[in-house]
Structures are given as structure tokens and as C-alpha cells.
Amino acid sequence: MDCVFVSPLTDEQISLLIDGNGSEDLESHIGGCPACRRRYQEAQQLEIMLHKQLHRGDCPSSQTLTDFHMGLLGPPRDSEVEAHLEICSTCREELRVLIAFIAGDEGEQVTFEEPANIIRPSRYYFEAQVQETAIEAIRGGKKYQIRATANNITLFFDIQQTAEGIALEGVLITLDEDPLDWTGSLVEVRSTEGLEATSYVDDMQTFRCEPISQGVFDIRITSPSGYSITVSDLQVIL
């Protein structure tokens, strides 16, 4: 297939388009010429693959950079991060922003007014619906089991009476082929009054929040990698 214009786009011009610096002429050339559009698409496809696979691939996590700055990393991690900072201007910039932020000197600060349209991207956020509540008789009392699901994630809750009040136990089960690891996720139990209890998901994907009172709660589970599940209006009543 040949270019329909006088001369085909050069590789440099395609490079300019990939960098988002193409002129209107170049854009219209791409729009009107299937042959050059195909070359551009090929170049862009390779570019997407490289960005996706390499983006910040050798950078320490933001938390590691923070720990480095606070002197919490021991050897050899501290010297590894130091060596990385020599070659990575983006991590150096992250560190600069961190230092300014801690000092309260980030430049112009914005007074927060939450816009109505803040939307959590769905790939990070799951809203679990309570599906079923069962009551099981056990020696000396009753045990309440609640099941809530969101996509391929199922949560089972047990409500138990303890000497100090009520304990809410939970387990997370994911049915994906490549399930998310929720270990280390923060569990918050909230009522309209505020925070009732916190806990953490252990490596068996279970958690236990206690003591809590009877009532209706929202449960929020947030993983260190940024995923979260919310279960609304969970009735904890014995």
C-alpha cells in the first residue's frame, strides 16, 4: 500500500506524532492516508507495549522512597535506593515533593471542596451487596452468618457475642484465576457516629473486628495496592 499524498511521512514525523507533538498537517495526513496511518499504528502499538511493560518498572515504590527519606530503610535497601536516585529524575522529583509536603511548603495549596462527581475507577473499587443472612444455632447461643458479594469476591461475616461485646469476623474469597491478594488490607467498621473498629486482613484472608456494638455498619476494606471493597448497611444485631 502506498502513501496517497506526494510523499509518505518520515519516521521522524511519526515519532513527533507519537510524542504528541505532531502538527495539524501531520494529523490530517494520518487521517487521510491509510498507508501512513498503518505505519503510525504499528509504531504506536510498540510504544504502548514498551510503556506498559516498562513504566517505573525498576523504581522503588513510593512508600519505599518515603521510608528511605525517613531513615527507616536498613542496609542494603538504603544504598540501593540511593543508587537508583542517581539515575532516576522522576524518583528524585517524588522525593522533592515529599520533602516540601512534609515541611508544609508545597507551593500553592488548594482548599478542599469535594466535587460531587468524584468517581473511583471501577477497577479499584467494588461495592459488595449483602446476599444472605443465616442464623445458626450453636451451643449457648446463636451465630449469624452474612454473605456479601461483589464481582468475583465473596465476603462471609460471622457475628459473635464475646465477653467484651460483639466481634465481627470476616473472610474474603476471590474466585478469579489470578485473585487479588487482600493480605494487609485495612478493615474499617463505620457507623453514622463514626469509626467503630479497625482491623487487618491476615494471610488467611480473614479479619476480626472487636469490640463493636449492635447496629448498622458500613465495612470498608482497602488493600495496600489501592483496591477497596465496601459493604453498606451491614446489620450487626444479635
Added chain:
Amino acid sequence: MSVLDQALPELSERCQDEVIRFARKQSKVAVACFELFRRALTEDIPQAFTAIFGIFESQVRSWVTQHSSFWHTNCSPDHFVSIAFSNFYFALRGKQLDKLSSAAQLLGYLKACVHSAILQQLRIDSRHQFIEIPWDEDNAIGTFDPFQDIDFEDLWNRLCVLIPAEIDRLLMRCAFVEGMKPIDIAKAYPQHWDTPRKVTIALYRIRQLLRGDSGLRGLAGLKP
């Protein structure tokens, strides 16, 4: 009564008082708050951590909304509050608080955890933006799985074989690993490329070489 002997509810109340006095600049002493942190982190008492979360939650939320990068994310402040507390807890849990020996230092670290929660989210978002570029199905070339995961080191070593010059590798790192635009690269490394145009020219040579490699073409779903 020493803070060490105080029950958790009284200790929490005392910590709240310390926070109020600190905000009014009446005192900088925060022994009760430090003891509360110690019980939460060193003794791993969940109720102590719940108390800390309750006392400092609104402060942490205001740090989130004051962070200059918060507005570049698409997440609610509460999301970052939860991640910051979570990272804080796991970084310090079970350890002696010898490196952070005051409540002020611990709060400084909690504030730093807000920063890392937001910046980490931005990294995830920018990685996903490449996956979500709308793809022209009608003109698609080969099969391309944007969700495939290739080991960073394997891919980078492959690129280094194709691009042997150190200066080209630096440019390749800036463009593909750090995601820098030509204008930013020229600003960061004027000794090598003093204008964005020079960056683009150097980059197109690199891209040409990479496009010629059948292994890379295969990974990108292009015909060899």
C-alpha cells in the same frame, strides 16, 4: 498517673486533649499520643490503633486534600486516608519505635504516608492509561494483549542489546521507564539534548531500531 498505667479510653481522651492543646499552640507535649501509638504498633493492640485512626483521621484527610497531586487522581480522599493508615501501620508494627521517638515524628511519618499513597496511585493510573488508549479494531495489526506481563529486567536487557550506547539507553529510560516528554528530557539533561527537537530526533533513531526487532514486534502483536 503515668501514661503507661492508663487504661485505653482515658489514654485516648488524654491524647485528644494533647492534640487540641497542640493545635492551639498551648503545648508541644504529646506523651499520651506517643503511648497510644506505642500500644498500637509495638503491643499490636487493635483498639489502640482504632483510637489513633479516630483521633487523626480528619487531620490525615486534610493532608490528602492539601497534596498538590491529589487532584490528579480520580479517587476520594477517604481512599488515601485508608491506604496511608494501612502503610503506616505495616511499616511500624511490631518494631521498637527507636527511629521515630516522638508523637511529632510519628505524625510526620503518617503525613509522608499520605504522599506515598497518592503518588503510588498516580503511578498505577499512568501505567493503565497506556492500556486504555482506544484501539482501532478495524485497522488492528496482529493480536496485542495489553494486560500481558513481561518481566521488566528481561525486556530491558533485550532493549540494551539492541541499543548499546549509554546515552541512548539514558534516553530510552527517560522515555519508556520514566514516561518523560521530550520537553522534560531536554530540561533534565540539557548537556545531552538541549532542545525537545533533538530529543525527538534521537528518539526516532531508537524507535526505528526497536521496530526492526522481530522479538519486540512479536511482544507488541506486530507481524515480524
